[in-house]
Amino acid sequence: MDDRQTVRVTILSRPYTLRAAGDPREVEAVAASVNDLMLSIAGRAPDADSTRIAVLACLHLADKLRALEKQCEQLRTQAGRTSDTLTGLVEQLVSAVEEAAPR
Numbered sequence: 675m676d677d678r679q680t681v682r683v684t685i686l687s688r689p690y691t692l693r694a695a696g697d698p699r700e701v702e703a704v705a706a707s708v709n710d711l712m713l714s715i716a717g718r719a720p721d722a723d724s725t726r727i728a729v730l731a732c733l734h735l736a737d738k739l740r741a742l743e744k745q746c747e748q749l750r751t752q753a754g755r756t757s758d759t760l761t762g763l764v765e766q767l768v769s770a771v772e773e774a775a776p777r
Contacts, residue, residue, distance in 0.1 A: 685709045686716065686724055711735070 678693040683705035694701040708731065715730050716722065722730070 681705075683709075686712045686727065688724075 678695050679698050681692045681694050681698045681701045683690050683692060683702060685705055685708055690705070692701060692705075711734060712727050712731050715727050715734075719727070719730070
């Protein structure tokens with residue numbers, strides 16, 4: 675059974691009909707974001723054709739993705755260090771409690 679729905683969007687004044695799984699509003703929101711980006715690029719490069727605008731938008735989005743991937747990796751590393759620190763502190767606490775417990 676196909677759970678995909680038809681979603682109609684407009685990007686750079688061109689209509690597109692997409693088949694998407696999940697919430698159609700998410701697809702519409704992504705399309706609106708892409709449209710806004712492409713309109714912004716078109717406004718700064720009025721002589722560029724739609725293919726050039728699309729390539730520039732792709733490069734912009736790829737750059738954003740790379741920055742977010744780097745940030746995500748940094749956060750993973752930081753979370754791992756924090757986890758190691760907390761594990762050490764819990765082990766110290768357990769040892770202290772065991773030593774203080776009456777025998």
